[in-house]
Amino acid sequence: MTQRFADYQPEIYLNGLANQTPPFTTDPTALGAAAREQLEDGPYWYVAGAAGSGATDRANREAFDRVRLVPRMLTGATERSLRTTVLGQELAAPVLLAPVGVQSILHEDGELATARAAAAVGVPMVLSTASSHTIEDVAAANGDGPRWFQLYWPNDDEVTVSILDRARRSGYTALVVTLDTWTLAWRPHDLDQSYLPFIRGVGCAIPFSDPAFRAGLEKSPEDDVFAAVLKWVPTFTGTDKTWDRLPFLREHWDGPIVLKGIQHPDDARRAADAGVEGVVVSNHGGRQVDGAIASLDALPAVVEAVGDRLDVLFDSGVRTGADVLKALALGAKAVLYGRPYAYGLALGGEDGVRHVLRSLLADLDLTLGLLGHRSPAELGPDDLARR
Numbered sequence: 100m101t102q103r104f105a106d107y108q109p110e111i112y113l114n115g116l117a118n119q120t121p122p123f124t125t126d127p128t129a130l131g132a133a134a135r136e137q138l139e140d141g142p143y144w145y146v147a148g149a150a151g152s153g154a155t156d157r158a159n160r161e162a163f164d165r166v167r168l169v170p171r172m173l174t175g176a177t178e179r180s181l182r183t184t185v186l187g188q189e190l191a192a193p194v195l196l197a198p199v200g201v202q203s204i205l206h207e208d209g210e211l212a213t214a215r216a217a218a219a220v221g222v223p224m225v226l227s228t229a230s231s232h233t234i235e236d237v238a239a240a241n242g243d244g245p246r247w248f249q250l251y252w253p254n255d256d257e258v259t260v261s262i263l264d265r266a267r268r269s270g271y272t273a274l275v276v277t278l279d280t281w282t283l284a285w286r287p288h289d290l291d292q293s294y295l296p297f298i299r300g301v302g303c304a305i306p307f308s309d310p311a312f313r314a315g316l317e318k319s320p321e322d323d324v325f326a327a328v329l330k331w332v333p334t335f336t337g338t339d340k341t342w343d344r345l346p347f348l349r350e351h352w353d354g355p356i357v358l359k360g361i362q363h364p365d366d367a368r369r370a371a372d373a374g375v376e377g378v379v380v381s382n383h384g385g386r387q388v389d390g391a392i393a394s395l396d397a398l399p400a401v402v403e404a405v406g407d408r409l410d411v412l413f414d415s416g417v418r419t420g421a422d423v424l425k426a427l428a429l430g431a432k433a434v435l436y437g438r439p440y441a442y443g444l445a446l447g448g449e450d451g452v453r454h455v456l457r458s459l460l461a462d463l464d465l466t467l468g469l470l471g472h473r474s475p476a477e478l479g480p481d482d483l484a485r486r
């Protein structure tokens with residue numbers, strides 16, 4: 100059944116008759132400021148902060164501002180559907196929840212709340228390797244909802260195989276391999292507070308519950324958390340890999356594979372040559388290479404290079420429905436939504452994430468129609484003007 104995401108708008112106005120306003124702001128650009136009032140400095144800046152001077156984080160937003168939509172009239176856009184197909188999987192809308200690690204620093208229910216909200220709205224969740232809950236518990240919370248798994252590729256093949264096996268058995272239907280964070284960038288906000296949750300064993304639920312990882316420990320993480328942390332941190336960070344290692348993942352994952360963090364068209368071509376099914380054009384929300392190209396500016400060349408061979412997904416800087424439309428018009432098949440839902444989680448757990456998602460999708464649905472379209476498939480370069 101096609102969902103009418105725009106219906107959230109009349110629902111909110113009708114609640115006004117009972118003197119009710121929405122539980123949280125409907126302005127995605129204001130969520131960070133609202134969450135700031137709830138969160139301690141460490142968790143807030145872990146989400147809001149970026150690499151170096153923050154230049155790329157700002158550039159991501161500026162790039163969206165330079166691209167403008169050109170609405171068309173009298174197209175009969177009343178009946179619409181946001182449905183789309185990505186990696187051969189039908190999605191209710193061209194939106195997924197980006198992998199965001201350590202969600203327990205934002206709300207005690209962490210990824211479980213996100214999984215429930217995503218399932219309620221019908222949008223796929225991409226679970227991070229740095230989750231604060233296990234692969235299996237998040238799958239249970241997500242129920243019949245669609246879910247993908249994001250891999251921070253461990254430097255231990257047995258652990259990698261074990262994690263992939265757990266994800267497959269728990270119903271995650273695509274693998275997103277994040278390549279841009281093989282080591283953490285220089286992030287002054289976190290450094291100034293000496294704040295890194297993993298050091299305390301937070302965001303380590305997946306390895307700590309993993310039989311292959313546990314087999315390599317002298318004492319269990321329950322008995323000696325610090326020893327487990329000291330083993331895990333160098334297992335998932337600090338070592339770069341090379342293109343010739345990709346067949347290993349193909350061998351151990353039988354579903355679609357998507358490489359996240361691609362910014363250069365030649366890397367996109369190598370991904371296509373390697374036989375993966377998709378890429379995510381992303382600069383990790385400006386959290387890795389400060390001064391890197393804005394993600395939206397990197398998108399057209401990647402689409403040009405591989406758009407006919409791969410599904411090109413996009414993230415970094417998406418805030419509004421119009422932003423989603425701009426990325427789709429530039430050739431992305433779907434976008435990953437990041438910081439706004441993390442702030443929603445901080446503000447109201449499952450309810451907060453659900454509100455943020457419903458707001459984005461309502462805005463997207465309405466703006467698609469007002470632009471003169473009935474489906475994401477109709478979007479293209481004709482919808483855009485550049486300033």
Ligand code: FNR
Nearest residue numbers: 146197198199200227277383384415416417437438
């Ligand atoms: C992230 N991101 C991320 N990506 C990933 O592949 N695995 C992860 O564990 C995380 N963790 C994470 C934590 C936090 C707090 C943030 C803000 C981001 C990156 C994420 O998937 C996405 O690429 C960015 O969030 C996109 O940028 P915007 O749109 O959120 O600014």
